[in-house]
Ligand code: ADP
């Protein structure tokens with residue numbers, strides 16, 4: 623059987639088809655502009671490639687509660703054209719297949735736990751650092767939704783002593799996303815993350831903020847694996863800096879060899895690489911379709 627998967631990020635949207643084994647058979651990438659433009663490309667693709675159902679991992683906040691009348695609807699997203707856009711309504715209306723929606727990061731966390739870096743662990747987190755910052759959480763084998771869904775990107779963080787940047791979150795200004803997202807890097811340094819010099823204070827500061835989020839997640843959830851992906855994590859020097867900041871911030875408090883001796887194998891990149899989100903959306907539809 624063939625299933626559809628959509629990973630919608632703030633900068634780009636990936637959509638494609640995959641099989642029961644988590645293989646992506648074909649996919650496309652488009653730039654995130656308006657819902658109308660995205661729906662036109664996505665629906666044209668799925669009309670040519672019919673599927674049994676579609677899993678969507680979307681930027682949020684988005685209603686992820688299956689029984690809610692507004693299931694699949696985006697809410698207070700800062701991306702104005704997307705406010706109130708409903709994935710389920712639009713895709714069902716035009717393609718007439720079941721549609722399942724979760725956050726982009728919950729989907730990626732699910733994909734990594736099924737086929738990637740967190741296989742065999744019941745507790746893991748997937749953090750993305752891209753246009754936005756967010757985390758998907760698997761606790762005791764289940765994706766965490768709670769009242770709305772976790773919004774780790776808006777954690778409040780301790781300011782770096784040398785950082786005078788006020789932050790760009792439209793809601794909180796200097797929350798984690800406001801200080802450490804790709805657009806925050808671009809705004810603070812006047813150049814996009816991909817063009818920032820490899821060394822220097824920029825990446826120390828970035829690691830300082832991201833490590834605080836990792837530490838908070840470790841303290842609250844005690845994950846067995848922390849996976850970090852997203853565009854900004856493509857900077858090869860960032861991961862080692864985050865790992866050492868995590869150890870430094872903890873000051874030896876969490877005394878487990880996984881942290882004190884094998885942090886390289888504890889805070890890791892996605893094993894599914896740049897397809898983590900898309901494969902996660904596939905995992906989402908497979909999980910739902912095989913349980914219904
Ligand atoms: P999305 O948020 O749409 O899922 P990405 O995860 O690729 O997409 O995030 C895009 C953000 O990541 C942009 O702000 C971009 O500047 C930044 N980015 C992309 N590649 C790199 C890189 N190699 N180094 C630093 N920042 C990057």
Ligand code: ZN
Pocket residue numbers: 775776791792793794795797798799800
């Ligand atoms: Zn915020």
